[in-house]
Amino acid sequence: MMLAGLLAGVALPAVAEVMDTSPRPKARGGKASATGGEVAGGQAARKPVDAEALIAEAKLGGSVAFVVMDAATGEVLQAREPDLPLPPASVAKAVTALYALDRLGPGHRFVTRVLATGPVQGGMVQGDIVLAGGGDPTLQTDQLGDLVARLAKGGLKGATGRFLYWDGALPVLRGIAEDQPDHVGYNAAISGLCLNFNRVHFEWKREGADWRVAVDARGERFLPPVGRVRVAIAQREAPLFTYAPGQVEEWTVASGALGKGGSRWLPVRDPGAYVAEVFRTLARAHGIRLEAGERSEALPAGRELGRVESEPLPVVLRDMLKFSTNLTAECVGLAASGLSTLDASARAMSDWVAAAFGVEVDLHDHSGLGGRSRVTARGMATILQRAEAGRRGLKPILRDMGMKDDAGKEIKGHKVKVLAKSGTLNFVSGLAGHVVPPAGGRELVFAIFSGDPARRDAVPVALREGPDGSAAWTKRARRLQGRLISRWAATWS
Structure with missing residues (x-):
């Protein structure tokens, strides 16, 4: 049945996000509190969301890290393991999009x-x-x-x-x-x-x-x-x-x-x-x-x-972010760097991130597919916040993921938008982006990374298309992301 499931009915479009793993940045400023809140600018943050209960209920194992911050000021509102390097999976494509827009320009075809x-x-x-x-x-x-x-x-x-x-x-x-x-x-x-x-x-x-x-x-x-x-x-x-x-x-x-x-x-x-x-x-x-x-x-x-x-580069990148096409990410990243190997090209992109945003990342490809890259939640949130402050063109091409209810279903017609990039690998799940409230509300930037790299690495290569337990794990991780975001929006937006 498993073999048939991998074959039957999978004449899918070429643009589908698929399982895989790994990237990395480092955090700056602030100290995590024992409750998961963050002391920012010397002032105590508002009462944080009870994230620990939600994480315990998700039963993911491995690690869960997140940061949520004020999009305008960069003030960290709540954080958990903000400086823990974890695989970003396809969230890395958001970094690639920024890199390509900067190096190739929005008019590139x-x-x-x-x-x-x-x-x-x-x-x-x-x-x-x-x-x-x-x-x-x-x-x-x-x-x-x-x-x-x-x-x-x-x-x-x-x-x-x-x-x-x-x-x-x-x-x-x-x-x-x-x-x-x-x-x-x-x-x-x-x-x-x-x-x-x-x-x-x-x-x-x-x-x-x-x-x-x-x-x-x-x-x-x-x-x-x-x-x-x-x-x-x-x-x-x-x-x-x-x-x-x-x-x-x-x-x-x-x-x-x-x-x-x-x-x-x-x-x-x-x-x-x-x-x-x-x-x-x-x-x-x-x-x-x-x-x-x-x-x-x-x-x-x-x-x-x-x-x-x-199509012009922003359209190519919009579709890359929406459908998470690995080939597109690697081609635009290599075109932007002009280098001859993925590792060298991703290293050049990592250096560019450090220069452009003051954030350290450790990327080994442009798509997030490989297993060696690492990023931190604070680093990813900082990149997004500073990219928007600099009007670098990422936010307009991010997909609206929709606000989710506690069962993980999208709430149709919700006034709050969640413009984000997701990433899904075997026992690795990430989501990073913007929570955009109606006019007058407080916009948030966030990054959430959940990962059990050891469990992923233990899966034989031949079985990594869909190993036992990965689909259920991913469902729980995505439900956790939705629950965190809905509570952040209710608390701070």
């Missing part, structure tokens, strides 16, 4: 181009055709198909030379985190050419004693098959998947998990070659004859024949 290294005569490029990626993490098959259609309408028929692709705008990395299973789509490969969040659609249907299997790069209007990824059904109960890299990426799936039919997205580990194959398939369907793609180590000089532009 990612561009994917088609170049010709020679003149076009009679529809034929007298030279090579080049698909040049610009690190766009949001490129989808339909956009690529529309680009090809425009080229064909303009009379392009092919090239006398090669079909090249260049994916060097970003480092080519086979995944974000080493401590994740091979088959999880949220641990995406990274490249200057990306498509469909670097995943292929795998679909199966029982036909007698066998299965019909299809692998494609589907969009809403285009359905190009993919040959460089193959999936075979193996007569076994476990393991759920096996993966073998190569020029053709080979997967096997346990027959015992398949049932009568279903689908899911699988990661692609060589995105540049994948995008080139899909582009060639779409081109040939429009009468543009191209040879198999060859990777170019350097960007060839050439005249632009066509392009696809991403």
Whole structure:
């Protein structure tokens, strides 16, 4: 049943927040009181919320840390373990959004181009055709198909030379985190050419004693098959998947998990070659004859024949924060730093946080997916408070999470907004953002981190997509977050 649950009905959008772990900042000023309140500016804070009872009721184990402060002044109103470094999970993406806005600018767009290294005569490029990626993490098959259609309408028929692709705008990395299973789509490969969040659609249907299997790069209007990824059904109960890299990426799936039919997205580990194959398939369907793609180590000089532009950076980041897309976070972070490894890029972002906000963080990627990053509740709340004071553009693109009742359900039509970024990993949960009351109320900034990293680390890598107990733990952690926020809003907003 568990295996079937991991497979059946999971042809999800590429943008889904998923389980994973870790980041870190340090606190400044104030001393925690024995009741969990904070002495700020030498004056006793108002009576704090009874957080200990709520935490005890949640029965999470591990650690729970939080800070809630006045958004205008930065005065800490209540805190618990404010300086304890814990994994922020996808809350780290809020830091990445700030970093990208500062380094790339709100007008930045990612561009994917088609170049010709020679003149076009009679529809034929007298030279090579080049698909040049610009690190766009949001490129989808339909956009690529529309680009090809425009080229064909303009009379392009092919090239006398090669079909090249260049994916060097970003480092080519086979995944974000080493401590994740091979088959999880949220641990995406990274490249200057990306498509469909670097995943292929795998679909199966029982036909007698066998299965019909299809692998494609589907969009809403285009359905190009993919040959460089193959999936075979193996007569076994476990393991759920096996993966073998190569020029053709080979997967096997346990027959015992398949049932009568279903689908899911699988990661692609060589995105540049994948995008080139899909582009060639779409081109040939429009009468543009191209040879198999060859990777170019350097960007060839050439005249632009066509392009696809991403949405402006704030829109890209808004969707990243809403859907928690790990690939987007890593691509924008790497583009902002210009560095060649995730660890170096995240270290540069950590240094930028220290310079911009006076907060120490220890980040090892831009998405929060890896297991080594750490952040403190005070540090995260301070970043948010100072970012808003400096009008850095994060708050307008945060998602309204809604005020929750004690059962964890959103209270529809509530006048208080909770603009925040959540983070969810195995036995790790975070939430940080703004509590925005109606006009005249007191706005709050908060960060809540709950985590049991030792419990997470004890889960075998192959089982980390959804280990026993993690879903129930996450539900309790999120309910605790909602209960804390509702009481803070009632007390101080």
